[in-house]
Amino acid sequence: MTVAERDLALLTEAARAAGEVAMRYWKNAPKAWDKADSSPVTEADLACNDLIMGILRRARPDYGWLSEETPDDTTRLRTEHQFIVDPIDGTRAFIAGEKHFSHSLAVAHNGKITAAVVYLPALDKLYTATEFGPALRDGQPITCSRKSLADQPNILTSKTALDPQNWPNGVPQFQRSFRASLAYRLCLVADGSFDGMITFMDAWEWDIAAGSLIAARAGAKVTDRDGLALDFNAPAAQSAGTFACAPLLHDDLISLLQ
Template identity: 50%
Template structure:
């Protein structure tokens, strides 16, 4: 027997409480500013939720390491067998724009693999969960991806950057593009079959994808970087080269058509 369920229950409880905290700031014009080096916006709400999560999660699991978008990183986490990987508000731009498409992404990784993950969207009342050996669930019900096998005509969550013909071997492959600000939610939307795939040609941070990558994989979706390599977690650099998330046959079509 393992204790993955114990960790999942902790993650879900604290994520829901953190979601309630984030809603106290939502639509209240919280103070916000831009991070250095064009890393996007951050707000007082992000920091408050981050503090809440760290206090409650590390208070319950003091032996676990900590990696969060809104915390100063330290090499000591690399010595921990298990580590929390956290984005306190994934989709800060949506949050500040009073869009409901933001949420908490909370995960536990063990020796480089995510073993429990929760993506909680408090304004939408959506909670996605999974453990390494359990099903992917949305509000407690099993989810599964679409059965789409080819890029042409597929619905793909991505930015305009992915439309560049130069990144494709034979030019733009004819998918239907959509977008959601929260990367974690994008992976979950693919996991539940509302969209066929999500891709990104930019670097992907661990905290954006850790929880959702497990949820997608347990739903039956393949999750890799743009080179087709699986993600590893709690690494020194905390980044991967892009993102391709799709059901297996569709993922294979992406790999065949992307210029890598």
């Protein structure tokens, strides 16, 4: 078993354990408040974070740690491997009692994601991948769609992405859909449910780390909004947007931005 495969098994264990914790709070009026950046957080986010961190760091004490719900410690920049975690991605959906929230867990090595898990406990749906293995949903291989912009693709994105100022060569025509969890959006591209997902806004690494590998291993093309490869464990822990699409569709959209 490779290092990435061992890491994947550990991530899966932690994600499923977090799912049990999250489901005890879901639809049970968890305490919630806004953080300094106005994003919501709940007692469930913190409980899941503590559980995941305990499982992962006990097993890999030499790995760095980056999580939405833990103050950033720059010592991660000097480690060879890092855990990148969003304890609950889609907190607004979680608070609203919707099913499309997820636990997003990944390992990075030299700036690249090597193992990834996205688990949706309310749906009991598990997406996984390693750097050289297939993308899987509940243990079965998945592949992205093969559509281009001419094929009337269905793209997961927010309404703000259709602002003409984002598209200097004209706003492309496509069907628009949305899911609260950015990690889940990437997985829905991976399994072919949607043809792409795009966000122009800077994306936190914990939102996209796991899903980006799963989408890429399913055959999708995944870059930032400039068409450049994603790089992880950066000091700012953000990417310049995220485009993850069927390969032809990705190239069509990026060409409209140049």
